[in-house]
Amino acid sequence: MKRFxxxxxxxxxxxxxFLYLPMVILMIYSFNESKLVTVxxxxxxxWYGELIQNEAFLNAAWVTIKVAVFSSTIATxxxxxxxxxxxxxxxxxxxxxxxxxxxxxLVMPEVITGLSLLLLFIxxxxxRGVLTIVLAHTTFAMCYVSVVVSSRLVSFDxxxxxxxxxxxxxxxQAFRLVTLxxxxxxxxxxxxxxxxLSLDDLVIASFTAGPSATTLPxxxxxxxxxxxxxxxxxxxxxxxxxxxxxxxxxxxxxxxASLKQQRDEQAAARG
Amino acid sequence: xxxxxxxxxWNDPNxxxxxxxxxxxxxxxxxxxxxxxxxxxxxxxxxxxxxxSGCGKTTMMxxxxxxxxxxxxxxxxxxxxxxxxxxxxxAVNMMFQSYALFxxxxxxxxxxxxxxxxxxxxxxxxxRVNEMLxxxxxxxxxxxxxxxxxxxxxxxxxxxxxxAKAPKLLLxxxxxxxxDKKLRQDTQFELMDIQExxxxxxxxxxxxxxxxxxxxxxxxxxxxxxxxxxxxxxxIYEAPNTTYVADFIGDVNLIKGTVExxxxxxxxxxxxxxxxAENIVDETPSPQPNKLGEWIHDKLxxxxxxxxxxxxxxxxxxxTAELAASQEKMQTAQDGGLLLNWSDKNPTxxxxxxxxxxxxxxxxxxxxPEKLNISKTKPDAPNALQGKVIDIAYLGNxxxxxxxxxxxxxxxxxxxxxxxxxxxxxxxxxxxxxxxTDTAGVLLxx
Numbered sequence: 001m002k003r004f005x006x007x008x009x010x011x012x013x014x015x016x017x018f019l020y021l022p023m024v025i026l027m028i029y030s031f032n033e034s035k036l037v038t039v040x041x042x043x044x045x046x047w048y049g050e051l052i053q054n055e056a057f058l059n060a061a062w063v064t065i066k067v068a069v070f071s072s073t074i075a076t077x078x079x080x081x082x083x084x085x086x087x088x089x090x091x092x093x094x095x096x097x098x099x100x101x102x103x104x105x106l107v108m109p110e111v112i113t114g115l116s117l118l119l120l121f122i123x124x125x126x127x128r129g130v131l132t133i134v135l136a137h138t139t140f141a142m143c144y145v146s147v148v149v150s151s152r153l154v155s156f157d158x159x160x161x162x163x164x165x166x167x168x169x170x171x172x173q174a175f176r177l178v179t180l181x182x183x184x185x186x187x188x189x190x191x192x193x194x195x196x197l198s199l200d201d202l203v204i205a206s207f208t209a210g211p212s213a214t215t216l217p218x219x220x221x222x223x224x225x226x227x228x229x230x231x232x233x234x235x236x237x238x239x240x241x242x243x244x245x246x247x248x249x250x251x252x253x254x255x256x257a258s259l260k261q262q263r264d265e266q267a268a269a270r271g
Numbered sequence: 272x273x274x275x276x277x278x279x280x281w282n283d284p285n286x287x288x289x290x291x292x293x294x295x296x297x298x299x300x301x302x303x304x305x306x307x308x309x310x311x312x313x314x315x316x317x318x319x320x321x322x323x324s325g326c327g328k329t330t331m332m333x334x335x336x337x338x339x340x341x342x343x344x345x346x347x348x349x350x351x352x353x354x355x356x357x358x359x360x361x362a363v364n365m366m367f368q369s370y371a372l373f374x375x376x377x378x379x380x381x382x383x384x385x386x387x388x389x390x391x392x393x394x395x396x397x398x399r400v401n402e403m404l405x406x407x408x409x410x411x412x413x414x415x416x417x418x419x420x421x422x423x424x425x426x427x428x429x430x431x432x433x434x435a436k437a438p439k440l441l442l443x444x445x446x447x448x449x450x451d452k453k454l455r456q457d458t459q460f461e462l463m464d465i466q467e468x469x470x471x472x473x474x475x476x477x478x479x480x481x482x483x484x485x486x487x488x489x490x491x492x493x494x495x496x497x498x499x500x501x502x503x504x505x506x507i508y509e510a511p512n513t514t515y516v517a518d519f520i521g522d523v524n525l526i527k528g529t530v531e532x533x534x535x536x537x538x539x540x541x542x543x544x545x546x547x548a549e550n551i552v553d554e555t556p557s558p559q560p561n562k563l564g565e566w567i568h569d570k571l572x573x574x575x576x577x578x579x580x581x582x583x584x585x586x587x588x589x590x591t592a593e594l595a596a597s598q599e600k601m602q603t604a605q606d607g608g609l610l611l612n613w614s615d616k617n618p619t620x621x622x623x624x625x626x627x628x629x630x631x632x633x634x635x636x637x638x639x640p641e642k643l644n645i646s647k648t649k650p651d652a653p654n655a656l657q658g659k660v661i662d663i664a665y666l667g668n669x670x671x672x673x674x675x676x677x678x679x680x681x682x683x684x685x686x687x688x689x690x691x692x693x694x695x696x697x698x699x700x701x702x703x704x705x706x707x708t709d710t711a712g713v714l715l716x717x
Contacts, residue, residue, distance in 0.1 A: 157369055157371065159367045159371040160373060162336075162338055162358070162365075162367070162371065163365070163367055163371035163432075164373075164384070165338075165357070165358040166336060166337075166358050166359070166363075166364055166365045166433075167359075167364065167384050167385030167388060167433075167436070168359045168385055168388035168389060168436070169388055170359060173388070177384075181375045182373075182374060182375055263418065
């Protein structure tokens, strides 16, 4: 049997074309000389140059990065804590309910999450700005982190922690010196996931952002309504690059960790 | 030998125990893992908890380590109530079944881990770790990570790490479970050696009875959250208190019957042995080819009809002197004791070490297979039962004969293959006599 038949090749091409053709076109046109988006007039990087001088975009980019860093960091801490408790605490009432509730926001429509957060912020009189976006992004990114971390914790040998306690560690020391270094790859990939999610979120950010703070996706969305400019193409290309790096990084780290675990297990099996 | 004082703190009323379980019960929901258990363990003991999985032995150990708290009752270590003391505040260390080595730390750092949690000086830690590495012969591997060493080495790292803090009590949870048999035996002796050198009290959990018998000063046989018997390995083996213990430790034949008082030197009821038909095996060998026949075959016929099948080379039959030597002389029965009625077709069993107050009770007679002798002629022994060999398991050092007694009771007899020639005349379907002395077995109530 041929490993690469015509059918396979066609299916693969079609599938990937469907997924990536729009992005490729966007990237190509970001290097277009012409101001008209649909007419190719030669290669140029001038839109990237203009982008750098566009203060509104740069401000929005700065806000976005700030929000992404803060929210993903807080989400990682909270998500790891939640995962730890839900995996570790063996018996307490309503455990199943709690773990279900952790995962529920994953499937919740973003519009509803955004709207509920907006109502909450108005209710408690919190001015919308960078802080509110950070809080909102933390809320939904935390679920993703806790899913990633808890899947690692499930396969974590609990006797390692007991051994640490047995050797004189306080529970916090045991977590810091033994558990955390071992689950670190999962925590880091959780952070990267949260970071990229925050970076490209539009719906929740548009509910919780105020006039003082606009994130890049919001800026692009509003700019496009006035007509697509090659500048937007350039900006989108940069964002695609950042997100791609983030996703590839996260998957590489978790793949490396699982490979290492596999190697260790094989070494153990060989005895 | 006589001068050497025996290590028996449990028989010394002046000795105070290191560990005391006092009416300890542990429940997990509806499941009772430990059921009202009271037990003393003394300093410098090598105490083995033995039992099938789910008997509560691991729970007992985890309570000593502080990983579980008793539902009721108290556990004291050196007179101190330990119920509310967390694991990190106990002078107890544990060697985990999975070894639980920290994968992100080197062997050196694994062993130093416990010491670094104390306010010990850096130099002192280094000296102690090196001492431990030397004790467990791991000096060469100090800088390796746990996944870069073999299973046996990992087991030694786990031992070194748990001994590094010089605990009063070391708990070993199935420490040798992951090792192959040969390595396990070597490590058992190593463990005993280290226990003697360091003078630490060891409590070991195992389901392997051989391991418990080898290493332990005392063995506690557990079942369903209770300790059934605590004794030295030889007492556990030779004088089990229940059929459960007898059956769990080693191989045993169990015969149920009612006992009656034995009138001294009364002739034993002995039915005629006519029940078993004479079974004469045709001993004449099949005809063998002579020199000419072999030559014709090898030169002419072998390409056509194939290789000649050589007759199986058997050892020459034993001489009468050898046979006589293999027949062990048995003393005649002592007076007193009990008689066990267990079958209409078989003679009663004389148990002269039986408790005479049990007259009339229904008891189980337990006898180890190696205490039985097997012969083709009626031996001169206090107890001799007739049967037929159903199966023989040749294990090298010993052979186990599965004998069906008259009436269908199966019995296992084990004979040491002390001489290369001994007893090879007994084979399948042979009618044999199974004999044993009047004190070889014990009578058990349950």
